[in-house]
Amino acid sequence: MMLEDELDSPLTLASFGDGLNVAIVGASGGIGRALVDDLAGCPDVARIFGLSRSEPRLSSQTLGWHRLDLEDESSISDAASAVRQSAGRLDIVVMATGFLHDGDRLQPEKTWRALDAAAMERAFRLNSIGPALVAKHFLPLLATGRKSVFAALSARVGSIEDNRLGGWHSYRASKAALNMLVRTLSVELARRNPHAVCVALHPGTVDTALSRPFQARVPAGKLFSAAQSARHLLAVLDALTPSDSGQVFAWDGSRIPF
Numbered sequence: 028m029m030l031e032d033e034l035d036s037p038l039t040l041a042s043f044g045d046g047l048n049v050a051i052v053g054a055s056g057g058i059g060r061a062l063v064d065d066l067a068g069c070p071d072v073a074r075i076f077g078l079s080r081s082e083p084r085l086s087s088q089t090l091g092w093h094r095l096d097l098e099d100e101s102s103i104s105d106a107a108s109a110v111r112q113s114a115g116r117l118d119i120v121v122m123a124t125g126f127l128h129d130g131d132r133l134q135p136e137k138t139w140r141a142l143d144a145a146a147m148e149r150a151f152r153l154n155s156i157g158p159a160l161v162a163k164h165f166l167p168l169l170a171t172g173r174k175s176v177f178a179a180l181s182a183r184v185g186s187i188e189d190n191r192l193g194g195w196h197s198y199r200a201s202k203a204a205l206n207m208l209v210r211t212l213s214v215e216l217a218r219r220n221p222h223a224v225c226v227a228l229h230p231g232t233v234d235t236a237l238s239r240p241f242q243a244r245v246p247a248g249k250l251f252s253a254a255q256s257a258r259h260l261l262a263v264l265d266a267l268t269p270s271d272s273g274q275v276f277a278w279d280g281s282r283i284p285f
Contacts, residue, residue: 038069038258040119040265043174047118048074050110050168052095052161055079058180058233059123061257063090076110076117097124097157107164116170119264122161122179126153127198135195147197154201159208166212171220176264177212181205181227181275188284206275206285213273224267227275229283230256251278 040047049066053059054077063083066072067090077083078095091113093106110117126149127135133146158179169175184195185202206227213225233256251259259278266280275283 038065038261040069040071040261042265042267043071043118043176045071046073047071048076048114048116049119050076050078050117050121050165052078052097052120052122053124053180054092055081055083056123057253058230058256058260059083059121061253062121062123062261065254065257065261074114076114078106095161097153097161100160103157103160103164107168110165111168117165117168118170118173118175120161120165120169120177121260121264122158122177124153124157125180125182126150126201135198137194139196142196147200150197150201151204154198155204155208158205162208162212166216166219166225169216169220169223172222174222174224174269175220176224176226176267177216178224178226178228178260178264179205179209181209181229183229183277183283185227186275186283186285203285209275210273210285217269217272222269224264224269224272226264226267226271226273228260228263229275229277230260231278 049072051059051062054063059079060083063075063077066075075090077090077092080094080096082092093109094102095106096102136142162177166177169177182202183189184199185206187203190199209225209227216223216225231251233251233253256278263276263278263280275285277283
């Protein structure tokens with residue numbers, strides 16, 4: 028596990044080459060902001076595009092921000108057009124988004140008796156449909172003829188095979204749907220660029236607003252800062268090869284079954 032002081036070492040993305048253009052969807056969130064911050068110090072990165080509903084509080088000469096709302100396809104299309112006009116192509120796209128709860132109004136279900144159609148619909152819109160629409164508009168921007176990556180944050184609880192506890196029906200199901208979308212997208216992407224990688228990533232439990240109500244039972248040493256999580260995820264992306272495309276990987280590089 029990476030310690031905070033190890034984050035002082037510079038980030039490298041050697042497997043991609045240099046002059047990289049990177050887009051982070053969800054740049055105003057905890058993990059998204061940390062990804063942008065880490066990438067801003069990477070000598071391999073030329074441009075970073077932060078995409079989110081609200082403009083992140085970031086200061087970097089390499090950062091360009093565009094509004095993107097996962098529930099508004101026109102905003103996704105507009106953001107993709109703006110990135111295309113500015114950079115022409117992208118080498119890395121990371122979906123750093125996820126929806127688990129909405130304060131006291133909407134919490135993960137502990138039993139099937141708590142299932143609610145509107146709550147399930149919202150989970151699928153943000154965790155499955157939104158990322159699919161981002162892929163629709165951003166996969167055509169990925170560079171060809173070299174390694175490029177489309178990655179979406181998923182969750183270990185989205186694994187059907189790994190489900191032993193039940194509960195959290197909407198979150199589990201919407202992340203499982205995301206995993207299937209990633210697998211399906213990877214097949215089509217490989218036809219366009221055999222060097223491309225399309226994966227889902229489990230960041231572990233990260234100290235963000237998403238996990239905060241559920242951190243009490245996290246084992247010691249297993250609650251990561253956003254900065255730690257960002258470095259873990261970028262290290263995984265740097266190590267992946269096209270043979271890994273279509274899979275789900277944890278923050279430590281281990282593969283998670285579907």
